[in-house]
Amino acid sequence: MPIVQEYLPQGIGKSMNYVYGSAKQKLSAKDVEFIASYSGLPVYVKGVQSALDVERALDAGAAGIWVSNHGGRQLDGGPAAFDSLQYVAKAVNQRVPIVYDSGIRRGQHVFKALASGADLVAIGRPAIYGLALGGSRGVEQVFNKLTEELKMVMQLAGTQTIEDVKRYQLRDNNFL
Numbered sequence: 001m002p003i004v005q006e007y008l009p010q011g012i013g014k015s016m017n018y019v020y021g022s023a024k025q026k027l028s029a030k031d032v033e034f035i036a037s038y039s040g041l042p043v044y045v046k047g048v049q050s051a052l053d054v055e056r057a058l059d060a061g062a063a064g065i066w067v068s069n070h071g072g073r074q075l076d077g078g079p080a081a082f083d084s085l086q087y088v089a090k091a092v093n094q095r096v097p098i099v100y101d102s103g104i105r106r107g108q109h110v111f112k113a114l115a116s117g118a119d120l121v122a123i124g125r126p127a128i129y130g131l132a133l134g135g136s137r138g139v140e141q142v143f144n145k146l147t148e149e150l151k152m153v154m155q156l157a158g159t160q161t162i163e164d165v166k167r168y169q170l171r172d173n174n175f176l
């Protein structure tokens, strides 16, 4: 609550530039350790795209790894999150769960992410677009559509369960 109050003096909000400008820009392993011990919650480190960062995050006590480039909204020249996924999965080697997001728009993308090492696939903007267009029903429709598409791709690939998908060998996937 004190953090929120800082940004709302006398009920007037500060600009996003101010919020970003005053936010901590360089997070370290010590921050992960602090957040885990302070909150008592399992902490997932998001934005991991390399084997080195996997080790840093796990050494710091991360309970999970989140492969993401934050939807490509930060560094436009950075690697695509999907291209990093299989390498991160290989480095994690099933020690902790992996969440994947960034650019998921179709059920086929969910399939490919699961087959490249993700245990869980997340979406950002599709849910927001659904919300803007149709409120809670719009969000529901986005999830229903992704589920229907995923089911169709699973059938076409001859997979019956999510575990089957996670063991599916994609041609350019070397993490298994």
Ligand SMILES: Cc1cc2nc3c(=O)[nH]c(=O)nc-3n(C[C@H](O)[C@H](O)[C@H](O)COP(=O)(O)O)c2cc1C
Residues within 6 Å of the ligand: 046, 068, 069, 070, 071, 072, 073, 101, 102, 103, 104, 122, 123, 124, 125, 126
């Ligand atoms: C408007 C907006 C604000 C976001 N702010 C943050 C943020 O503060 N921190 C963060 O880790 N990710 C942030 N993200 C990224 C999302 O959490 C998520 O990783 C991303 O949207 C997933 O990609 P997708 O939108 O292509 O599905 C933001 C995304 C959007 C669209």
